[in-house]
Amino acid sequence: MNELLSTEIYAGRTLGDFISFDFLAALVGDLLAAVVVLFLGFIIAGWVSRRIRAVAERHKRLDQTLFDFLSNIARYVVIGLSVLIVMSTFGIQTTSLVAVIGAAGLAIGLALQGTLSNVAAGVMLIFFRPIKLGDFVTINGESGTVKSINLNFTELASVGNVQIIIPNSEVWGNTITNFSAYPTRQAEWTFGVGYNADLHLVEKVILDTLMSDPRFLADPAPTVKVTELGASSVDFLARAWVKREDFFGYSKDMNRDVKIALDAAGVEIPFPNRTVHIIKDD
Structure with missing residues (x-):
């Protein structure tokens, strides 16, 4: 039943007219049409939502979060259009309704500025990733x-x-x-040795230890250099590259392995020393 016919049927009716056969037939027809439109709307909305999600599932390089968001937007848009069609079937002026909803949305937006700022930021996070x-x-x-x-x-x-x-x-x-944006990461350590140590030997021991681990990446090349002559030690800065997923394990393991290797090579790892002078009064 189109909008014009529905408007003519419902407008200007008295209570007695509501029990007429023509009116009841038109009402039942409109109700059935509304049910069918809503039923089809929900089916189409679900189908569109699943199709959008399936795109991300088929292409693993696409961001699942973005397509989940788009699928939900598409679903609500289809349902909203279905509701507008049903309202038009019963002769309701949707233009006025949209204006009322817009005014109500403005009032709600002013009352929920903090929440809406989170929503706006969420949209930016989902789209720019x-x-x-x-x-x-x-x-x-x-x-x-x-x-x-x-x-x-x-x-x-x-x-x-x-x-x-x-x-x-x-x-x-x-x-x-x-920390997960790039496929590789650079691990970094500082190792201190005694002033009487053979610096060339220390550099070789540290470098060999770093390179002996299977998680080590040869490109870019590792570096082991003296960076500071400290109060009680000569400090070496060591850097090596590993895959992102190996970073934490490799970084921690090298602290242990380098210590063991330096001990085996007879290299002293000094403790901080402090000299205390005691002055006695006569």
Whole structure:
């Protein structure tokens, strides 16, 4: 039943007219049409949403978070259009309704400025993707693995598997340190040896130890250089490259392995020394 016919049927009716056969037939027809439109709308909305998600599932290089967001937007748009069609079927002026909804949205927006700032930041995070699911990051002083990014907040899991919730406005408006952005990372150590040590031997021992681990990457080349003549030690700065996923394990293991290698080579690793002079009064 089109909008014109529906308007003519419902307008100017008295209570007695509501029980007429023609009116009841038109009402039932409109109700059935509304049910069919809503039913088809929900089916189409679900189908469109699944198709969009499937694109990200087929192409692993695409960001799943972005396509989840787009699929939800598409679903609600289709459902909203279905509701507007149903309202038009019953002769409701959708133009006026949209104006009322817009005014109400403005009032709600002014009342929920903080929440909407999080939503706006969430949209920016999803579209520009400075972080992705599974990245290890530091945001606003909090470190952890990104577990979810939605329109209101970002969820991290700390190294100890503790949930951290950060409002999106604080994520987008702060410095983000993403340790997972690049496939390789440079590990760095400082090793101190005694002043009587053979510096060429120390350099060779450290370098050989770094290179002997299978996680070591030969390109870029590692470096082992004297960087400081300290108060009680000669300090060597060592740097080597590894794959991102090997960084933490390799960094920690080399502290142990270099110490063992220096001990085996007879190289002294000194303790800080302090000389205390005691002056006695006569």
